[in-house]
Ligand SMILES: NC(=O)C1=CN([C@@H]2O[C@H](COP(=O)(O)OP(=O)(O)OC[C@H]3O[C@@H](n4cnc5c(N)ncnc54)[C@H](OP(=O)(O)O)[C@@H]3O)[C@@H](O)[C@H]2O)C=CC1
């Protein structure tokens with residue numbers, strides 16, 4: 001594919017939070033001419049329209065079609081899946097067999113080892129031979145190597161982007177990584193539950209899934225790909241009363257002879273030409289600096305007294321943490337300009 005070529009795009013899960021954001025990005029993408037939406041196989045004649053499922057999308061009078069892999073492959077050049085964990089592991093086979101491009105926002109194809117997935121997601125994994133056909137799409141470090149792209153998780157994206165330069169350059173003491181991550185409630189999707197109930201989370205903060213969060217093995221898998229000496233991380237996730245956004249505050253002990261200048265040089269080496277990572281040389285970032293955008297803002301400090309490097313990494317979970325990065329993967333897969341379809345300014349104020 002080249003710049004100027006047109007694409008027919010299928011989207012499964014457009015009525016969810018990340019699917020809806022993806023829909024709005026794809027609608028403005030200069031190379032996307034047809035957008036076909038797919039939903040559950042209801043087996044009934046009941047029609048579902050985007051505008052009724054999402055009141056904010058009034059006038060988007062698109063019907064969700066039944067999920068049918070053959071029809072999807074005949075009508076589209078690529079499929080995005082913005083479905084909960086446990087869906088694509090069951091439906092991906094025909095697409096993988098046909099080498100049909102899929103960008104999967106769920107965790108189902110992020111691991112090479114099926115046992116890791118089933119342990120942390122508490123669900124059956126996709127077969128190992130299918131997992132081998134998928135590639136992990138952390139766009140700032142990898143371009144797609146297969147046609148099935150596993151889009152990274154939201155916390156994993158913020159954490160890995162904050163750690164990458166120091167881990168790749170071996171500037172830290174392995175196994176001293178502590179990540180204290182906080183997320184807005186849209187990270188949990190649109191389904192109401194006890195923890196995203198207004199009267200629970202308003203004016204509240206709640207640390208959940210202690211030592212059990214499914215992004216722990218995802219982060220470790222990628223850190224190990226960069227540096228074999230890393231075997232474990234400390235990782236906590238806290239729900240905070242905002243709609244969108246993640247802040248990962250990362251604490252790590254510096255290897256001998258590290259200085260703040262060397263730390264900044266490492267971050268500049270990897271990110272100074274990166275369109276979607278903005279380094280803050282003297283300040284720490286706030287979440288609102290990236291809300292509504294595909295940016296990851298990163299701030300740094302080094303405390304010589306405690307030999308601790310602190311990195312603060314912020315993203316919009318629905319953009320860089322989901323739909324925005326998925327669109328970057330799409331642009332990379334089809335050789336479109338990196339920023340095509342992505343807003344270049346966050347919401348302000
Ligand atoms: N929210 C976020 O910030 C992030 C989410 N993710 C991942 O992206 C995926 C989507 O998340 P999110 O948008 O939050 O989820 P939502 O719960 O908001 O939306 C899920 C969507 O999938 C649809 N769906 C559910 N089951 C099926 C099925 N069997 N067949 C077809 N469609 C189905 C739902 O339709 P219906 O409503 O009709 O059931 C809905 O449109 C998840 O895997 C999530 O973990 C990744 C990074 C960040």
Ligand SMILES: CC(=O)N[C@@H](CCC(=O)OP(=O)(O)O)C(=O)O
Nearest residue numbers: 106107153154183184187188214
């Ligand atoms: C706030 C909140 O609940 N966030 C979700 C993130 C879900 C997600 O991104 O899930 P996968 O990447 O595993 O698909 C969580 O912590 O489970």
